[in-house]
Amino acid sequence: MVMPSTSALVAMILFGSVGMAAFYYGKKQAAWQPMVLGLALMCYPYFVSTTLLLYGIGTVLTAALFIFRG
DSSP states (O other): OOOOOHHHHHHHHHHHHHHHHHHHHHHHHTOHHHHHHHHHHHHGGGTOOOHHHHHHHHHHHHHHHHHSOO
8 A cells, every 4th residue: 555645645635625615615505516516625536646636636626616606
């Protein structure tokens, strides 16, 4: 089992936290867009191992939270 680098761990924690906040916000407001994007932000680090892709996908999903407000 290979441990991820420090920058990958920071990306996982950062975007997972943003995803959790978006999910709770969407649940409270009964809006499905932030809930779905929050779930995506929390789950995608389990499937992506490249650090650059972690930051790239996380940035796009976080930007989508602001573009597709619920």
